[in-house]
Amino acid sequence: MSTFNPAGSVALVTGANRGIGRAFVKILLDRGSAKIYAGARSTDSFDDLRALDPERVIPVQIDVTDAGQIAAVAAQAGDIDLLINNAGQAQFAAALIDDDLAAARADMEVNYFGTLRVTRAFAGILGSNGGGGIINIASIAGVQNFPLAPTYSASKAALHSATQAFRFELGQQGTTVVGVYPGPVDTDMAAGLEFDKDSPEHIATSSLDALADGTEDVYPGEMSSSFEQALRQDPKQLERDVTEMARGVLEAAAN
Numbered sequence: 001m002s003t004f005n006p007a008g009s010v011a012l013v014t015g016a017n018r019g020i021g022r023a024f025v026k027i028l029l030d031r032g033s034a035k036i037y038a039g040a041r042s043t044d045s046f047d048d049l050r051a052l053d054p055e056r057v058i059p060v061q062i063d064v065t066d067a068g069q070i071a072a073v074a075a076q077a078g079d080i081d082l083l084i085n086n087a088g089q090a091q092f093a094a095a096l097i098d099d100d101l102a103a104a105r106a107d108m109e110v111n112y113f114g115t116l117r118v119t120r121a122f123a124g125i126l127g128s129n130g131g132g133g134i135i136n137i138a139s140i141a142g143v144q145n146f147p148l149a150p151t152y153s154a155s156k157a158a159l160h161s162a163t164q165a166f167r168f169e170l171g172q173q174g175t176t177v178v179g180v181y182p183g184p185v186d187t188d189m190a191a192g193l194e195f196d197k198d199s200p201e202h203i204a205t206s207s208l209d210a211l212a213d214g215t216e217d218v219y220p221g222e223m224s225s226s227f228e229q230a231l232r233q234d235p236k237q238l239e240r241d242v243t244e245m246a247r248g249v250l251e252a253a254a255n
């Protein structure tokens with residue numbers, strides 16, 4: 001069983017300026033990371049990120065769709081041993097069948113190709129720093145399509161599959177790979193969703209605990225863990241239940 005203890009780590013967190021990414025930076029500071037490269041698309045948030053701990057937090061500009069920015073950060077951050085692929089986006093309104101391909105491509109570009117680009121850029125660095133760890137923030141929507149966000153779900157399914165491939169390919173160099181499958185979390189992304197929501201801090205602590213204790217797949221929070229049980233017991237019934245739930249939401253919105 002492969003494990004990685006984040007205490008003393010040097011981490012890169014993508015999408016660190018808000019939501020779950022920002023919670024990761026705070027929890028990593030609490031747990032004794034030596035240095036955290038906090039990735040943000042906009043330099044406007046750099047002062048705010050630095051203020052979390054000017055000694056240990058190094059803001060870096062990284063848009064995961066921009067290969068040039070990723071290469072520049074890889075050149076600067078050759079000391080990382082923990083990569084947290086958190087950056088993500090969701091097109092809730094788009095349909096797979098009716099809409100043009102722009103929304104499907106946009107979600108795939110960030111959530112799948114973006115994570116792939118960043119991981120490829122840092123895989124060798126992790127290897128030369130002893131293997132280290134990777135945390136991929138996927139979603140329960142990646143293991144069962146959520147009809148209210150089908151393009152997002154498809155991109156997170158691709159990320160789930162990539163996570164398994166990373167575990168195989170990078171396991172050979174000693175890298176521990178954790179996939180995280182949250183339900184709704186209380187961040188900007190889920191602001192319009194009428195569900196009970198997990199906290200960003202709980203997602204971060206559960207993910208880091210899993211890295212340290214060798215849990216490969218993390219289903220944090222009540223909705224996510226009951227989802228995992230349903231998935232194990234009867235995946236077809238879960239598909240029916242999620243479809244039913246989506247129909248109910250659409251009917252309520254129409255009335």
Ligand SMILES: NC(=O)c1ccc[n+]([C@@H]2O[C@H](COP(=O)([O-])OP(=O)(O)OC[C@H]3O[C@@H](n4cnc5c(N)ncnc54)[C@H](OP(=O)(O)O)[C@@H]3O)[C@@H](O)[C@H]2O)c1
Nearest residue numbers: 015019020041063064086087088139184185187188189190
């Ligand atoms: N909230 C949920 O219910 C939920 C559930 C399951 C999984 N997740 C996943 O959790 C992760 C974090 O989301 P969140 O809930 O914290 O949402 P959020 O508050 O909307 O934060 C998303 C973060 O990703 C960044 N980002 C978006 N596109 C990017 C790009 N092209 N390059 C670099 N960074 C980019 C955003 O940066 P800007 O500020 O520049 O936009 C922001 O920092 C995502 O992967 C999301 O899919 C969320």
